[in-house]
Amino acid sequence: MIKAILIFNNHGKPRLSKFYEHYSEDTEQQIIRETFHLVSKRDENVCNFLEGGMLIGGSENELIYRHYATLYFVFCVDSSESELGILDLIQVFVETLDKCFENVCELDLIFHVDKVHNILAEMVMGGMVLETNMNEIITQVDAQNKMEKSEAGIAGAPARAVSAVKNMNLPEMPRNINIGDISIKVPNLPSFK
Amino acid sequence: MIRLLYPVHIFSCNLGSNPTALLAEALSTVLSPTFLSKYSIKIKHLMCLLNFLLSSLPPVMKEIMVRAIYCEMLGYQASVSYIHAIKLAQQGSVLEKRLGYLAVSLFLNESDEFLLLLVNTVLKDLQSTNLNEVCMALTAVSQMFPKDMIPAILPIVEEKLTHPKEVIRRKAVLALYKFYLIAPNQVQHIHSKFRKALCDKDPGVMTASLHIYLQLVKESPESYKDLTVSFVTILRQVVGGKLPMDFNYHSVPAPWLQIQLLRILAYLGKEDQGTSEMMYDVLEESLRRAEMNHNITYAILYECVKSIYTVYPKAELLEKAAKCIGNFVLSPKINLKYLGLKALTYVVAQDPNLALPHQMTIIECLDHSDIIIKRATLELLFRITNAQNVTVIVEKMLEFLRQSSNDYSTVDLVGKVAELAEKYPFIKQDPLNLCNGMQPDIPNNFLRLLAEGFDSVEEDRQLRLFAVDSYVLLLQGETASLPQCFLQVISWVLGEYAHLRPDQASDPGKVMRLLTRLLDQRHASAQTRRWILSALTKLCSSPVESSLFSDWPVRLTAVFRGVPQVDSSLSFLDGHVSEALAAGAAPYKPPHQRQEELAHEKALSLEPYGLSLPVSLSTCSITDRLTDRQSPTRLSISSSVSGNSTELSLKGGSTTLKLDGVKRVWGKEGYLVQQPKEVVEETPLPPTELPSPLGSFQSPVSQTQTASPGPEPDQERQQLASSLFVGVGTHHSVCLVRSTACQSLRSSGHFIIVCCVSSPQVSCVSGDLVEEVKGHSVATCQYAVVMMRASVDVELAGLVSYQRVPGQPRATPFSLRLSLKHFIRPLTVSTGEYGKMWLSFSHDVKQNLRLITAGDQSPLTATLDTLRDRLHLHVVDIIGSEGIVACRLLRGQPCLLHCRVHADSLAVWLRSPIPEFPDSLLYHCQKALAEA
Secondary structure: OEEEEEEEEOOOOEEEEEEOOOOOHHHHHHHHHHHHHHHHOOOOOOOOEEEOOOOOOHHHEEEEEEEEOOEEEEEEEEOOOOHHHHHHHHHHHHHHHHHHHOOOOHHHHHHOHHHHHHHHHHHEEOOEEOOOOHHHHHHHHHHHHHHHHHHHHOOOOOHHHHHHHHHHHOOOOOOOOOOOOOOOOOOOOOOOO | OHHHHHHHHHHHHHHOOOHHHHHHHHHHHHHOHHHHHHOOOOHHHHHHHHHHHHHHOHHHHHHHHHHHHHHHHHOOOOHHHHHHHHHHHHHOOHHHHHHHHHHHHHHOOOOOHHHHHHHHHHHHHHOOOOHHHHHHHHHHHHHOOOHHHHHHHHHHHHHHHHOOOHHHHHHHHHHHHHHHHHOHHHHHHHHHHHHHHHOOOOHHHHHHHHHHHHHHHHHOHHHHHHHHHHHHHHHHHHHOOOOOHHHEEOOEEOHHHHHHHHHHHHHHHEOOHHHHHHHHHHHHHHHHHOOOOOHHHHHHHHHHHHHHHHEOOOHHHHHHHHHHHHHHHHOOOHHHHHHHHHHHHHHHOOOHHHHHHHHHHHHHHHOOOOHHHHHHHHHHHHHOOOOOOHHHHHHHHHHHHHHOOOHHHHHHHHHHHHHHHHHOHHHOOHHHHHHHHOOOHHHHHHHHHHHHOOOOHHHHHHHHHHHHHHHHHHHHOOOOOOOHHHHHHHHHHHHHHHHHOOOOOOOOHHHHHHHHHHHHOOOOOHHHHHHHHHHHHHHHOOOOOHHHHOOHHHHHHHHHHOOOOOOOOOHHHHHHHHHHHHOOOOOOOOHHHHHHHHHHHHHHOOOOHHHHOHHHOHHHHHHHHHHHHOOOOOOOOOOOOOOOOOHHHOOOOOOOOOOOOOOOOEEOOEEOOOOOOOOEEEEEEEEEOOOOOHHHHOOHHHHHHHHOOOOOOHHHHHHHHHHHOOOOOOOOOOOOOOOOOOEEEEEEOEEEEEEOOOHHHHHHHHHHHHHHHEOEOOOOOOEEEOOOOOOOEEEEEEEEEEEOOOOOEEEEEEEEEEEHHHHEEEOOOOHHHHHHHHHHOOEEEEEEEEOOOOOOOOHHHHHHHHHHHHHOOEEEEEEOOEEEEEEEEOOOOEEEEEEEEEOOEEEEEEEEOOOOHHHHHHHHHHHHHHHO
């Protein structure tokens, strides 16, 4: 499970923080500081894994990070996640941000915190990896953005009508699934039919 | 506040119209990141403003909420905006709702009461026809939802498992998983629905359900064995590329899904041959398919290797996996190296031999510039620790500790060193080194750890008890070398937790006596004394026998006066001494000089032997006690302080005292006898280069090493490797030769033989050994070993440094165990001399030994002969039922034995000027007689 996702810049200023486990306000700030302290000391050509600090839980948890230009992306995960898998997930996340914001930079994260959070919500839900396909994530986020535009246009209309229109406009996003190919057999399961 | 509102004011003045929109814009400015960092704004004022704007300006609430989220992330608690966030989620349009949910999930946590206000909204949204609203609600629910309210929405979430849209089904599965995590018993009944999700026609939903199964299988693999076939089928299809193309990532089919499945299979196949057999094929296939081309395939490979080593072993697969690990470890990519080390750490538990092929890489990693790699290497070494390599490994760990600054890894590593110290008791000194090497705050951290403890009470108790026990043990030994801060830690721990000792009730004074002893010692600093005293105070709260405190008034006064400033040069006696010298007294002579003089006197002594025998000495006892406390040379004549001085040392009429001889004469046990250096002939034959005689020694180690084409600089590492991996493999430390005395051998490209032999045998050993290796270049060095203080046996450790190629120094450690026996030599004295010496020796021990009966000899003669033969003692004389025996430490102090047959046993009385000598010798006498 992913415990926390942190983004901060080279000076340790937080740019995004999302905790999937509850910590008190103060602890969260301390975790950010401690993580920055740990990560910023690392050279460029060392490995991308770190043991968690005191706060985020020692040997149980691991910090997996990537450094892009001015930003550090840090995922704090427990032992049930694959290190290299998460490393690629960070890459997917950044590539998605780059597509959504067209050449993403630190300022995008500052002024569109909500959008970044929405993208993240399509990737990771409650600490579990939900989607790893960049196109799929972008389709979801785009659908919401479209909704934003349509809503702005019909701002004055009665709520029920809006809802009806929105439902009609919702783009169907069928995934090209070849059901015939994957046939999962679960044998001898009397519990359901 | 005024400064805050200033921009607001500017805006309203300049534009004049629509104050609401302007206010909002002003607030955006105020709350914008640049503004926040530019002015140090009083957060209280900011929040007042925020509250005012949020409640009065609904149209721009959205913008302001984003700012509030930003403030919250920076650590300013924007609690005034919480209620507005909930309002936004409740009442807003879809867009505002999304922001509202986002804000709520960032601001609030599961236990927050505000969340109750949200339950109805969530319910409503879950039932909404708008897919986006349903998605939002599910996301919010999986982030934070009050535990008690789960039953209210559970049926609706369950319903979503059959929703036509796959996104909704996926999110519903994950939401249910979250419910399972926070309240497992509430979702018991929907396990069958999880199975349905596993069979979902959409691979995305199936992937989501694997999160649940990973958790369930981890908790109880037994209940899910029947699903093994399904998981294997799924994995086979995924690996075989049966999934749609858009599941590919860098042309690898659904890598994250594969990783997940491999983990589940590992749990299922663990220690279960039947289940494991089902998955061998697919494991092999994924190992084969994952070609080394992208980061993500390494992830799959790593997972695959781990699974192969977790499930019931199959030789063929293990071999492939081992090769794979090799590729990881040898990879130039640092991330893979790290994972390779982790994988090795994981597998050496099953087969320590796996680490052997990678020795050199591991040694390299030990000096790697990346601290995390170093740390992983130490973790690996920790797993392969055995009695032979523990010292080297602990040394490496301590070295790391000195550099490390990460709190967590320090604590973890200290724990590991402590564990090793406990497991292999001969590295007992290490906790001390640990304290020496640590930064000053580590003891504090350690104390905090002890005091605050962990979650489990029992664990706490054990840890504290362990600390108390090891410290008591430590205090029973020599404490002079302990660092002050460590003494303070010890005092605190003992004061706080000594009551946990099981024998504390029966002997409450034990710990107190130890601490008291510490208090009396000169080396404890004032600060340490403070700690000790407070520990004692704590201990006093439990009932203690009053005798312990009888001398306390005196002791405390001494402490209060600050006794620590003891003048070891005894300069306060200067006046007195110079007076005495002026009055014609003889100047001070160092003890050995006096001893020599005494020896001359002895030669002239005509005192009958019988008179000086201990049995008839009752009349001399007073004198005896006197000599105990003073100089061994003073017999019965009373004398002044300068009694045995001569005028010689007063040169040029100077009145100042020569203090060279005076220093360090008075020890804590009274008069310190200076011991002349003693010598044992010992022949370490260190740098023996043996390029070819491997055959005669048949050492597999050396063969592998000569075979390895390692260039010269590698030699050093090879050496380290040989000491680190000693005993890990099957044949890695070979003791080649056994001779009469102790010797040991380390191989490291060539041989170093450290051989310790007692003098009489030197020639014969060198005949055996050195001759055999002669003809090759042999260097022999002889060193003498001195036993300064007698003890039963001693560990002789050292480092042989040598250069095979000039400019490349190398070193090999060795250690030998030497017994007191090796240092004992017969002391040839006459009966008269014996009598004189007897009186002058202060340390004595009495004990009954068993008598040996042998044929025609009398038991006394037989016993003494046995001792003579086995321990190299000199039997001075045998008169009737009494015998006197003498020996000395090699070129050192003597020990005299007086033996008397008493009933069936031999009453032995030993005397020596060295405190420990009689005890140690007695031990060897007992052993010799027991073996005879």
